[in-house]
Amino acid sequence: MNMGRESAPEYGLERFSDRIGFVTLTRKEIMRFWSVLGQTVTAPVITALMYLLVFAQAMKGRASAYPGVDYTQFLLPGLVMMSVIQNAFANSSSSLTQSKILGNLVFLLMAPLGAWELFGAYVTAALVRAALVAVSMLAVTAPFVTLPLHAPLALLAIFLLSAASLAVLGLIAAIIANKFDHLAAFTNFIITPLSFLSGVFYSVHALPPFWFTASHLNPFFYMIDGFRYGFFGTADAPIWLSLLWTSGFLAAVSAVCLWMLMTGFRLRR
Amino acid sequence: MIIPVADALAIDGVRKSYGNVQALDGVSFSIRRGEFFGLLGPNGAGKSTLINIIAGLVLADRGRVSVLGHDTVHDWRRARRLIGVVPQELVFDPFFKVLEMLRIQAGYFGCGRESWPWIDEMLERLDLSDKRNASMRSLSGGMKRRVLIAQALVHRPPVVILDEPTAGVDVELRRTLWSFMRELHGRGTTVVLTTHYLEEAQDLCERIAIVDRGRVCVIQTTQELLNRHPFRFLRLKLAGGAPLPESLVPLVSGEVNGSLELKLERDRHPIGAVFAALHNAGVAIEDVQTREPDLEDIFIELTHHAAPPRAAEEADAVPATAGQP
């Protein structure tokens, strides 16, 4: 068989495209969760709906903190954001940890892909999954819960900043983790508690002073609060503060993550 | 003016330690364009560590590597596009099918649809055509190995490094891989091979480096390497189980199936003299065979691994560093 051209092999580097590398990795990461949508989208949507059902029932008749907003309405944006947080994190962290443990990460590390390309691809795929979860939840609950839409741009901004931050945090966790146990510890001891203690189920104004202050140091609080503002136009913190916190948080975790990817921290030993 | 042509691989003072283990202890050599190069050494010698450093998977503590003149750290994007590495471990992504996996890998390297016919060609050549839509998890070890090889070649790299491609592979596939590697080499590709099958290295490689404990002990053409062994072996079966004449006893290096093997120094012990001694002692010969030393004899001598006592003693006469550039 004649393997390719008759002439000497072309060393010409111009035949390669940087863009294709990034696009391929992004598509691959999307295909990964797309092929198991039942686990990656349907399951979290059902879980969140259960919370909605149980809490709405238990808290029936109670007023929310905001005038004219009943408890179920108050709860839904928080639950959506909590699912966004958990799924954005799960997407990037489980994908990278799995590649690391199975050893197939070498295919990516040998490829001419830079820190920004790896970063961008994983974050984009996580954003797509988070958006899918959020939109599915809002669509499924639309017949029962009517939400106003006060500030769509702020809503979108908070969504993107929050989902991206968690995707980046997922990458950091996966880079540090050497086994699935480490990742589970990160999820169970950091992500889950912070997302529950962020005012999903209540207004932080109802908390004792210590917890009230503590909540204001939790970046997840601003994600949920800002998201709620997008719907109702009122929230526990002013929207500019939520945008500032979420942007600052994204910038901080991105700096750490990019530094790790650039230096090969724990990936290129 | 003549512009100097960069070597396919230039390795300069590379060191790497893992805790107390000095995996590479100052390795320097270069591999010319178009060479078929063998990297040999016992388990744990540091071959894979060196390959991983070349591939950018591991960062060296010290030293530099460049691929066709492109530094693997400072000019990593170009360097990586110019090499294809087949890893030693059978790693794979269980999520994808064979064809998907290869197209994705081509994509990582910045190759689009134009690389698809080449991928089909490789699948054909590696006998994987009927497995193109099989999931990676369903493949046997040998098939996974072939996919790994195809994966390393998706972007048609001019330099290809194969880390033990024939480990755990049956005879037929091994032959397929040999002719595949020869074809690659025939196209002008620089091929670097590690293997523990020394006859494989002897047949395929034009030049060989033997690495031991993180250092290069010797780097020579395969022929020079074979010639540097100043011995040849003579296997004798004596009629009627007669004893060997006293003068020949010190030359015995072993006994195989009732035949005695004598290790003869080329200059000092001409074969004629051995026959004369036998004749004078009135010993009749039933059968005789000579054997030229192969790479295995040289390998054992240089790395002192699994060396029979006599061979080890004589090996001391050959400085282990001889031939180092």
Ligand SMILES: Nc1ncnc2c1ncn2[C@@H]1O[C@H](COP(=O)(O)OP(=O)(O)OP(=O)(O)O)[C@@H](O)[C@H]1O
């Ligand atoms: N990630 C690692 N962590 C700790 N030690 C390592 C690591 N990788 C390699 N080593 C050590 O470095 C040395 C060289 O290993 P390497 O894998 O390069 O050997 P090799 O020549 O490829 O051997 P083999 O023929 O068995 O594949 C060994 O002592 C090994 O234990």
Ligand SMILES: [Mg+2]
């Ligand atoms: Mg090895």
